[in-house]
Amino acid sequence: MKVLFLNGPNLNLLGTREPGVYGRDTLADIEAQVRERAAELGVEIDFRQSNAEGQLVDWLQAAREGIDCVVLNAAAYTHTSVALRDAIAATGVPTIEIHLSNVHARESFRHRSLIAPVCRGIIAGFGKDSYRLGLEAAVRLGQASA
Numbered sequence: 001m002k003v004l005f006l007n008g009p010n011l012n013l014l015g016t017r018e019p020g021v022y023g024r025d026t027l028a029d030i031e032a033q034v035r036e037r038a039a040e041l042g043v044e045i046d047f048r049q050s051n052a053e054g055q056l057v058d059w060l061q062a063a064r065e066g067i068d069c070v071v072l073n074a075a076a077y078t079h080t081s082v083a084l085r086d087a088i089a090a091t092g093v094p095t096i097e098i099h100l101s102n103v104h105a106r107e108s109f110r111h112r113s114l115i116a117p118v119c120r121g122i123i124a125g126f127g128k129d130s131y132r133l134g135l136e137a138a139v140r141l142g143q144a145s146a
Contacts, residue, residue, distance in 0.1 A: 001042075001142045003135060004067045005034065006059055007049035008075035014100075030128045037132050041139055053077055053084065060087040060095075069138035070095040071131070078103070078113045089118040094141050098134040099124035 007027060010017060015026035025033075031047045038045045046067075050056055056077065063070050070093050077084050078097065088095045097115055102125030116122055120141060123133045 001068045002044045003138045004063050004070045005047045006056055006072045008077045009051040011049050011075055025128050030131050034131050034135055037135055053081055057083050057087045060091055063093045064091050067093055068142050071134035071138055073098045078115055085114045085118055095119045096134050096137050097122045098130045100127050100130055
């Protein structure tokens, strides 16, 4: 099984960006933890980050070839990007939306996700553990479809 982790804008600043909201772990720290858990589960992962919406769309489209599930932290694009929503719907690759913070306990503009209707599920509010939970959910989806 192969799982693609995609990370959107400003996630490259984790560890220094609003640590009270997002924690002190860097994206590299989180990736290392996910890789460790993936090895335990026998799952191959690919972990990417971009601040560019178009790059995320390109990676989603490419996921049709050889990716079993996408775990997506679209960050601010969650609430604004019809392009990401359409790319998820077009690929048919099961996608799990994740967030470090509980977006529903934050500003009202964060309460609406444009991508949620085309994702298999949402994991939010568990900090860095949202990524591990996303991986484990992806594995369960893969087992259910096998």
